[in-house]
Amino acid sequence: MKMRIGTRGSELALAQTRLAIAALQAAHPGLECEVQIITTAGDRRTDIPLHQVNAATGTGDKGVFIAAIEEELAAGTIDCAVHSLKDMPGVLDERFALAAVLPREEIQDVLVLRADAELRPDGAGLCIATGSVRRTHLMQSCYPQARTVPVRGNVATRLRKVAENPELSGTLLARAGLNRLGYDRETIEVSGVQLRVVGLDAERFCPALGQGAVALETRKDTFEPMVAAVNDAPTSRAIRCERAFLNLLQADCSVPVGGYARTTATGELEFRVVFYPKAGEPIRLVQHGAEPEAVARAAYEELMKRLG
Numbered sequence: 001m002k003m004r005i006g007t008r009g010s011e012l013a014l015a016q017t018r019l020a021i022a023a024l025q026a027a028h029p030g031l032e033c034e035v036q037i038i039t040t041a042g043d044r045r046t047d048i049p050l051h052q053v054n055a056a057t058g059t060g061d062k063g064v065f066i067a068a069i070e071e072e073l074a075a076g077t078i079d080c081a082v083h084s085l086k087d088m089p090g091v092l093d094e095r096f097a098l099a100a101v102l103p104r105e106e107i108q109d110v111l112v113l114r115a116d117a118e119l120r121p122d123g124a125g126l127c128i129a130t131g132s133v134r135r136t137h138l139m140q141s142c143y144p145q146a147r148t149v150p151v152r153g154n155v156a157t158r159l160r161k162v163a164e165n166p167e168l169s170g171t172l173l174a175r176a177g178l179n180r181l182g183y184d185r186e187t188i189e190v191s192g193v194q195l196r197v198v199g200l201d202a203e204r205f206c207p208a209l210g211q212g213a214v215a216l217e218t219r220k221d222t223f224e225p226m227v228a229a230v231n232d233a234p235t236s237r238a239i240r241c242e243r244a245f246l247n248l249l250q251a252d253c254s255v256p257v258g259g260y261a262r263t264t265a266t267g268e269l270e271f272r273v274v275f276y277p278k279a280g281e282p283i284r285l286v287q288h289g290a291e292p293e294a295v296a297r298a299a300y301e302e303l304m305k306r307l308g
Contacts, residue, residue, distance in 0.1 A: 001028070001030070001031055001032065002029060002031075002032040002033070002034060003032070003033050003034070003079045003080055003097035003223060003226075004034045004036055004077070004078045004079045004080070005017060005020065005021065005033055005034065005035050005036065005079070005080045005081070005082060006036050006037075006040065006069045006072050006073065006077075006078035006080070006081045006082070006085075007031060007035060007036075007037060007038065007081070007082045008037070008039075008040055008065060008069070009037040009038075009039065010154040010155075011154065011181060012084075012155055012177050012180060012181055013082070013084075013153065014035075014037075015016030015180045015181055015295075016082055016084065016102075016180060016214045017035055017082045019078075019102055019180070019214060020082045020102060020214060020216055021033045021035075021232040023102060024226075024227070024229075024230055025273040026230075027229040027230050028226065028229070030114060034306040036072070036077070036078055038068050038069045038072055038078075039068065040065045040066070040067065040068040040069060041197055045180055048277040049178065055267045056282060059184070061086075063085070064263045065084070065087040065142070065304045066083060066087055066088055066089070069081045069083070069217075070093065070096065070217070073096060073217065073218070073219060074093075074095060074096075074219070075224070076219075079218065079219075079222060079223045080099075080216055080217065080218050080223055080227055081218075082214065082215070082217075083214070083215045083216070083217060084210075084213075084214065085101060085146065085210035085214065085215040085239055086208040086210035086211045086213070087210075088207060088210065088217075088243075089246075089252070090126065090243050090244075090246035090247030090248075090249075090250070090251070091247050094216070094220075095219060095220060096217055096219060097217065097218055097219070097224045098215055098216075098217055098218045098229070099217065099218045099223070099224045099227035099228050100172050100215075100227050100228050100229075100230045100231035100232075100236075101203075101213050101214065101215050101216070101231060101232055101235045101236050101239055102213070102214040102216070102230065102232055102235070103232040103234075103235055104176075104212045104213045104234075104235040104238070104239075105175070105176035105179055105180065105210050105212040105213075106175045106176055106179060106212060106230070107174075107176070107202055107207045107212040107260050108174075108175045108199055108200055108201070108202045108205075108207060109135065109138075109172055109173065109174060109175065109200045109202075109205055109207055109211075110172070110174075110175045110178065110197050110198060110199050110200060111128070111170050111171075111172060111197075111198040111200060112159065112165075112170050112171050112172075112173055112175055112188075112195050112196070112197055112198075113126075113169055113170035113172060113195065113196050113198060113284070114142060114162060114166070114168070114169060114193065114194075115187070115193075115195065115196055115197060116218070117169040117170055119198060120145075121143075122143060122144055122145040122146075123139065123142075123143025123144065123146030124145035125145070125146075125169070126143065126145075126146040126147065126169040126170070127146070127147045127148075127149060127167060127168055127169045128143075128146055128147070128148050128149070128168075128169060128170055128171060128172060129148070129149050129150070129151035129158065129161060129162065129168050129170070129171045129172075130148055130149075130150070130151060130171060131150050131151050131152045132172065132208075132253070133254055133255070133256045134206075134208060134256050134257065134258050134276075135172045136147075136148045136256075137256040137276040137282070138205050138206065138258065138274070139172070141152070141276075141282055142200075142204060142205055142301065146169075148283055149168070151171060153156070155173060155177050155178065155181060155183075156181075157172070158171045158173065159173075159188070159190045159195065160190055160191055162190070162193075162195065163190040163191040163192075163193035163195065164191055164193075170195070170253035172208075174207065174208075174211055174212065175197075175199065175212075176211065176212040178197065184198070185197070192199075192257065202260060202272075203272060205257055206259055206260065206273070206284075207259075207260055207275040208258055209242040209245065209246050209257070209258065209259050209260070210239055210242055210243065210246075211260070213235055213238075213239050216230070220288050230306065234263055237261075237263065237269065237292055238260070238261040238262060238263070238292075238295075239261075240292035240293065241261040241271050241292035241293070241295050242259060242260065242261055243273075244292060244293045244297070244303065245259065245271070245273065245296040245299055245300055248296060248297065248300040249300060251304075256275070256276035257274070257275045257276070258272065258274050259273035259274065259296070259299075260272060261292065266290075267290075268288050268289065268290065268292075269288065269289055269290065269292060269295050270286065270287075270288050271286065271287045271288070271295045271296065271297050271299050272284075272285075272286050273285050273286075273287075273303065275303055275307075277307060283303060283306050283307070285299060285302050285303060285306070287299040287302065
């Protein structure tokens with residue numbers, strides 16, 4: 001049997017697709033997988049901030065890295081799509097299913113700094129390149145004296161921009177992406193320049209909802225049961241909570257929100273959220289419970305209460 005798998009063409013997307021194929025072939029010996037690279041609106045429009053791409057390209061409220069791949073899925077030219085889960089909208093088109101998620105990588109964000117950049121508690125003297133609304137707000141909150149400047153591009157592009165531009169102190173990236181690309185070290189060399197990787201505490205510097213998880217999406221009428229065989233239950237439980245909250249909030253990449261769910265030692269689900277209102281201090285909250293969707297709703301209701 002052959003399965004046609006659609007993905008973006010970035011180095012990270014292809015690395016994640018290789019992980020998905022390995023899992024699928026382990027579950028289904030003899031399965032042949034054919035990779036089809038699809039260019040998305042987010043890949044084409046690197047000239048504008050990410051949160052402006054939907055309006056500029058007419059992709060509505062769909063994920064800017066998702067819509068073009070879903071078109072191929074709907075047309076039947078691919079059978080399965082591999083995504084970074086954090087790029088996916090909170091609710092899928094009814095034709096599709098989130099058939100599986102792979103075991104989650106580390107969820108934290110990291111600062112990748114030039115070796116000569118000093119990280120002070122207030123961030124003074126730093127110029128950090130990021131295209132994320134969430135990360136920009138978190139930098140302003142956690143390192144108030146640091147400056148942020150916009151940047152777009154995949155992991156390799158952003159690392160190269162820091163290495164080749166001495167005016168930049170560093171950039172913000174997901175540790176999961178670095179790990180999957182083999183940059184799982186405290187120092188990395190890019191264009192002959194030494195960069196150091198500084199981990200950020202997830203409770204203080206809250207990651208994107210869904211960060212670190214790889215999603216496998218199918219049509220509901222075909223490969224869903226086959227792909228579901230590789231689903232990782234603990235990751236699935238956590239992201240059900242995160243996606244339910246994202247859906248209730250009706251948030252896209254223009255909304256400065258972060259959060260993550262995890263199963264505690266007692267088996268309870270713990271969900272942490274940080275939200276930046278238009279004015280005032282960030283709102284941080286924690287909810288506990290057993291059922292992912294119920295925990296998400298409790299967090300949403302608490303957030304709405306505190307927003308007034």
